[in-house]
Amino acid sequence: MIFVIISILAAVVAGSGVGGGSIFMLLITTFNLLDYKTTMVYNLIMFVIVGITATITNIKAKKFDKKIFFKVIIFCLIGSYIGVHFAKIINEQDLKKYFNVFVLIIGIYEIITSLISFKKGKI
Amino acid sequence: MKAQFKFASFIYIFFKNTNNKNMIYLIGLIAGFANGLFASGAGQILVFYLVFILKIDTHIGRSVSIAVLCITSIFSIFGLQSVANLELKKTIFLVIISGICGIIGSKIMHKIDSKILNLVSGILVVSLSIYGLCR
Known part of the structure; x- marks a missing residue:
């Protein structure tokens, strides 16, 4: 049941493009529902499905830039190949700690940038 | 550290x-x-x-x-x-939920101010990662 609630919450947030993956990973590992690497794959599965439906909706709403998409995609795939290789060899506990530091920085940045844009009335 | x-x-x-x-x-x-x-x-x-x-x-x-x-x-x-270690039942649940919620999420993105979404997501992520690091 907790898995379903977390999935709903994370998928809605992921569809709106504001870090649903981080929320899914953090909540699942906080509640110790699954091991870390399995959670990673579930998160990726969620993101593929959310990505397909959200992208169709975004293209229909004309909120999509193909030029930037094609610029980034190849490099992202290369990066992903390297990242997956590292994820396989890094110890699960270390990976968890690095992940927490990584999302902590991203979270702080999100808060700061949204507060700045609130102040400026932009973005 | x-x-x-x-x-x-x-x-x-x-x-x-x-x-x-x-x-x-x-x-x-x-x-x-x-x-x-x-x-x-x-x-x-x-x-x-x-x-x-x-x-x-x-x-x-x-x-x-x-x-x-x-x-x-x-x-x-x-x-x-x-x-x-993937389980078929969980995977099917996740695929269905993600399909429906992905559409809801992207519609929310077009309607709700992204500043608010960013802020809420940021606070949640920071709190959970601090909790994860301190555990």
């Missing part, structure tokens, strides 16, 4: 020097790397660069990030599935 501090400093210094337009390729590489290594957070890197550095419209930046990471995630799944 020393290694984690070095890692945090590296990310901070890197983002301080990303005002070059060609950096988009390197950012793509780093976002892909984060997607493969951590399976999340990569979207935030891309969105941050597209919206705050390249000054692209927030909604377009987020849409591009979702589409890019959707494709990248397919490749990451193939790479990581050998180390995961």
Whole structure:
């Protein structure tokens, strides 16, 4: 049941493009529902499905830039190949700690940038 | 903790020097790397660069990030599935929930101010990661 609630919450947030993956990973590992690497794959599965439906909706709403998409995609795939290789060899506990530091920085940045844009009335 | 501090400093210094337009390729590489290594957070890197550095419209930046990471995630799944213990029932549940909630989420993105979503997501992520580090 907790898995379903977390999935709903994370998928809605992921569809709106504001870090649903981080929320899914953090909540699942906080509640110790699954091991870390399995959670990673579930998160990726969620993101593929959310990505397909959200992208169709975004293209229909004309909120999509193909030029930037094609610029980034190849490099992202290369990066992903390297990242997956590292994820396989890094110890699960270390990976968890690095992940927490990584999302902590991203979270702080999100808060700061949204507060700045609130102040400026932009973005 | 020393290694984690070095890692945090590296990310901070890197983002301080990303005002070059060609950096988009390197950012793509780093976002892909984060997607493969951590399976999340990569979207935030891309969105941050597209919206705050390249000054692209927030909604377009987020849409591009979702589409890019959707494709990248397919490749990451193939790479990581050998180390995961997936259950068919959970996977089917997740696929159905994600399909429905993905549409709801993207519609919310078009209606609700992204500043509010960013702030809520930021607070949640910071609290959970601090909890995870202190445990």
